[in-house]
């Protein structure tokens with residue numbers, strides 16, 4: 001059967017994502033070059049949650065598996081895909097850590113697969129008898145989450161060491177190998193006072209935990225995500241959990257500013273993702289014609305439009321209506337009227353000389369112009385993290401060099 005669906009060189013009317021393997025490798029190199037470098041004293045981890053930040057786990061995993069030391073996930077079933085990939089490709093197993101919630105039965109599967117988990121609350125006590133009943137060959141390796149000021153997961157300093165005492169009685173099935181925390185406010189500021197207070201709290205919490213575990217236990221410590229890894233050297237410790245920036249995006253403009261101050265230069269991150277769409281039709285509308293639902297746009301002169309078969313179903317934010325641009329032949333083209341479920345209408349009067357099909361770039365570079373994830377997020381009154389993670393899982397993704 002012939003396959004249908006969009007893609008480069010494919011006339012079908014749909015959009016696709018291009019993922020640059022070269023950009024991913026480059027971004028890994030940027031992080032490897034930061035002080036701390038390679039090896040057990042400076043493990044680089046990639047965060048692959050949210051379908052690899054919307055980039056596509058199936059496409060990103062084979063590229064990053066050999067480049068980083070640790071793979072972090074939220075969902076257990078995603079983490080298990082690493083082991084499937086390794087078995088299929090005959091690769092040595094990487095350190096894999098599930099940061100999110102895990103049900104007791106899932107914990108059994110993860111233990112058998114050598115996937116590590118995060119214990120962030122006493123709910124884990126319920127998993128202990130289930131793990132014992134499973135007769136594991138090796139205990140499940142766990143990282144203890146310390147809530148140092150995000151107010152999300154983790155044991156607060158007040159809860160330590162009382163609330164983690166159950167771990168001491170469960171050493172046969174739960175082996176504590178690490179301690180982690182997560183920052184609340186590293187991206188929105190250039191002044192890291194709150195983050196430094198969190199680092200202090202982290203060290204206090206780790207001290208309490210180590211005392212409880214007894215001497216001789218070396219914990220893998222990790223608190224830094226992209227921003228802190230870049231601009232807060234004190235927070236790098238043994239492992240870093242880098243998400244957005246391995247995909248080539250700055251956590252924020254503030255982080256970029258701070259990088260200049262802290263590192264002396266701004267590392268060049270390369271966006272991994274481009275989003276393109278072949279036109280469904282290119283045609284002329286007369287002057288004074290309405291465009292799209294709600295008749296929110298009316299042409300003031302004869303206008304050549306391209307109807308693009310992509311919309312908010314695919315992850316193109318409806319809030320970008322009336323503000324966004326796409327690129328056609330290296331030129332910026334305004335999105336006219338409202339973003340629809342499966343359609344966008346753009347003004348290509350000056351971008352193309354005739355009514356032949358065009359390819360639009362919704363995100364990414366085309367010639368001298370580019371539309372960044374940040375720009376699209378700005379039009380949609382949100383952050384680029386949300387824009388990329390909302391890219392539909394159904395979109396075709398192709399890895400390019």
Ligand SMILES: *Cc1c(COP(=O)(O)O)cnc(C)c1O
Nearest residue numbers: 047099182225226241242243244
């Ligand atoms: C998402 C996440 C990260 C990665 O954050 P980035 O800002 O994308 O680098 C790290 N740690 C935890 C716990 C997270 O939830």
